[in-house]
Amino acid sequence: MNMTLYFKMLKVHAKSISSYAIGSALYLLLIIGIYPSVADAPGLNELMDSMPDSFLAAFGMEGGFQHVSDFIAGEYYGLLYIVILSIFSLMTSSQLMARLIDRGSMAYILATPNSRKKVAFTQSLVLITGLLIIALTTMLAGVIGTELLIDNKPFEAMTFIKVNLVGLLLFYAISAYSFLFSSLLNDERQALGISGLITIVFYGMDLIGKMSDKLDWLVNLSLFATFRPVEIARGSVEIWPSVTFLFILGTALYALGIILFSKRDLPL
Amino acid sequence: MIELNGLTKEFSNGKGIFDVRFSIPKGEVFGFLGPNGAGKSTTIRHLMGFMKPTSGSASIFGMDTWKDAAKIQERVGYLPGEIAFLDGMDGIEFLKLIGGMRGLKQTNYRDELIQRLQLDVKTPIRKMSKGMKQKVGIVAAFMHQPEVVILDEPTSGLDPLMQRIFIDIVSELKDKGTTFLMSSHSFSEIERTCDRAAIIKDGKIVVVENIHALQQKQRRLFEVTFSSAEEAQQVRNHLNVISVSDNRAEIAVQGDYNQFIQVLGAYEILNIDLHEQHLEDVFLNYYDREAQI
Numbered sequence: 001m002n003m004t005l006y007f008k009m010l011k012v013h014a015k016s017i018s019s020y021a022i023g024s025a026l027y028l029l030l031i032i033g034i035y036p037s038v039a040d041a042p043g044l045n046e047l048m049d050s051m052p053d054s055f056l057a058a059f060g061m062e063g064g065f066q067h068v069s070d071f072i073a074g075e076y077y078g079l080l081y082i083v084i085l086s087i088f089s090l091m092t093s094s095q096l097m098a099r100l101i102d103r104g105s106m107a108y109i110l111a112t113p114n115s116r117k118k119v120a121f122t123q124s125l126v127l128i129t130g131l132l133i134i135a136l137t138t139m140l141a142g143v144i145g146t147e148l149l150i151d152n153k154p155f156e157a158m159t160f161i162k163v164n165l166v167g168l169l170l171f172y173a174i175s176a177y178s179f180l181f182s183s184l185l186n187d188e189r190q191a192l193g194i195s196g197l198i199t200i201v202f203y204g205m206d207l208i209g210k211m212s213d214k215l216d217w218l219v220n221l222s223l224f225a226t227f228r229p230v231e232i233a234r235g236s237v238e239i240w241p242s243v244t245f246l247f248i249l250g251t252a253l254y255a256l257g258i259i260l261f262s263k264r265d266l267p268l
Numbered sequence: 269m270i271e272l273n274g275l276t277k278e279f280s281n282g283k284g285i286f287d288v289r290f291s292i293p294k295g296e297v298f299g300f301l302g303p304n305g306a307g308k309s310t311t312i313r314h315l316m317g318f319m320k321p322t323s324g325s326a327s328i329f330g331m332d333t334w335k336d337a338a339k340i341q342e343r344v345g346y347l348p349g350e351i352a353f354l355d356g357m358d359g360i361e362f363l364k365l366i367g368g369m370r371g372l373k374q375t376n377y378r379d380e381l382i383q384r385l386q387l388d389v390k391t392p393i394r395k396m397s398k399g400m401k402q403k404v405g406i407v408a409a410f411m412h413q414p415e416v417v418i419l420d421e422p423t424s425g426l427d428p429l430m431q432r433i434f435i436d437i438v439s440e441l442k443d444k445g446t447t448f449l450m451s452s453h454s455f456s457e458i459e460r461t462c463d464r465a466a467i468i469k470d471g472k473i474v475v476v477e478n479i480h481a482l483q484q485k486q487r488r489l490f491e492v493t494f495s496s497a498e499e500a501q502q503v504r505n506h507l508n509v510i511s512v513s514d515n516r517a518e519i520a521v522q523g524d525y526n527q528f529i530q531v532l533g534a535y536e537i538l539n540i541d542l543h544e545q546h547l548e549d550v551f552l553n554y555y556d557r558e559a560q561i
Contacts, residue, residue, distance in 0.1 A: 002369055003368075004364075004365060004368030004369050005365070005368075005369055008357075008361075008365045008368075012354065012355065012356045012357065100354070103352040104348060104350040104351075104352035105352045105353055105354045107316070107318070107346070107348040107350075107352075108348065108353065108354075108366060108405075108408060109366075109369065110316070110317075110318065110337075110341075111316060111341055111344070111345075111346040111348075111366075111409075112341055112366060112369040112370050113338050113339065113341040113342040113370060113371075114338060114341075114369055115337070115338040116337075116338075118338075263320075265318070265319040265320060266313070266318040266319065267313075267318075268313060268316075268318045268348065
């Protein structure tokens with residue numbers, strides 16, 4: 001990697017990384033903050049019972065919430081976390097490669113004595129660093145927030161960390177295919193469009209598959225099948241298969257993006 | 269220093285560059301002329317290792333421009349034809365980024381260039397005019413004192429004063445033995461600096477020629493205003509008059525300036541204007557000959 005490029009790029013993206021990190025942490029704190037009132041509300045479990053099972057299953061809410069970690073997992077990691085990190089991964093990956101190719105500024109970077117592999121690898125590290133910062137800030141906010149805001153409720157820090165680990169790795173893989181398209185295409189919007197579409201299709205397959213009995217096979221085709229925050233929080237699922245799969249997939253896709261970028265013609 | 273051996277790149281639409289060959293010895297300033305879309309930038313992209321040739325090859329310092337791109341860049345300076353810097357930084361930050369990526373420690377020459385080009389490096393890049401960006405690009409291409417400099421349309425966007433300063437810098441570096449490849453779509457832009465030039469048309473090299481020989485062959489169009497319409501008509505017999513309207517005559521001159529001056533000397537001339545022409549019109553004979561084949 002090239003240190004100058006790495007730190008400059010981090011600086012350029014520092015604003016967006018920190019706003020996503022702070023936004024994500026604040027949302028999580030908000031969810032934690034409302035937990036006591038939700039947990040004590042007498043009508044909630046009846047309300048849950050009245051809803052169709054398939055609907056509850058789609059959002060990981062079947063069986064109600066026993067612990068604060070279930071509640072956070074269902075309410076935050078089931079949807080908002082995914083939305084925030086997806087947007088960050090898609091936007092940043094398309095800016096790190098396709099935008100520079102699209103606008104021609106990549107020409108200046110490649111006119112320095114750094115191989116294309118080195119440049120692409122450095123850019124991928126910027127993306128991964130951003131993801132790490134956002135995911136770790138969110139996790140830290142969760143640990144500290146429950147400590148401060150919740151009294152006498154069982155909070156399992158270990159399962160919460162596991163939720164975060166699998167979540168981070170899911171986005172390691174999602175950012176990897178976004179980075180791959182960003183390295184392969186000359187048009188920033190095209191790169192963003194394709195990786196955005198894939199992400200939406202994956203998410204839709206997951207949602208539909210969980211709601212419908214006939215289409216439940218769709219779930220297993222979606223990348224989101226590897227991330228079941230509520231089940232991880234309840235300890236009812238082993239995380240290591242997902243962790244291994246996502247890590248290998250993400251690494252392979254990043255490597256593919258870097259290699260293909262170093263071999264293709266660039267319109268600079 | 270720079271060798272192109274039958275460099276060919278065919279795009280899916282049938283366009284591209286075909287069997288481009290020329291070589292540039294050390295210390296030469298070489299012009300690369302062609303109208304827009306003739307294949308200048310495509311050729312330069314190959315020299316920078318941005319594209320892989322369909323066939324043929326190019327080398328700088330004896331190294332293959334596709335395989336050894338990163339190694340070649342250590343001693344090459346490049347000014348892209350399209351000026352597009354990174355967002356979110358000012359001029360000096362950009363130069364520090366490029367310098368840092370080159371491992372450049374000495375910044376004296378960079379600062380000297382900034383001063384000579386009167387560049388305000390604290391301006392955010394997105395607020396820069398085209399000419400200012402061009403200056404930043406020139407500093408980025410020269411600051412590490414490269415042995416070979418490749419410039420794609422270097423003086424576009426520069427005002428005449430800055431063009432002079434730019435030409436001075438090029439001449440100084442040439443005296444120190446720097447080799448240049450400079451592309452342009454206008455002959456007047458390169459004739460003051462270049463030793464030799466190649467002309468490219470539809471992806472093929474039409475001619476590689478000494479700059480003085482090209483100057484002889486260029487066809488210039490003068491618009492001469494006579495004192496009367498009759499006089500404007502009279503010169504038709506002696507000079508190549510393209511058109512006459514009222515007391516103004518458009519006269520084409522190719523090489524033989526003496527005759528032009530002698531004929532006009534007999535008349536009272538109110539004004540002489542030099543027409544800016546497209547490259548195709550300046551080198552009509554090259555472009556015509558090619559068309560006939």
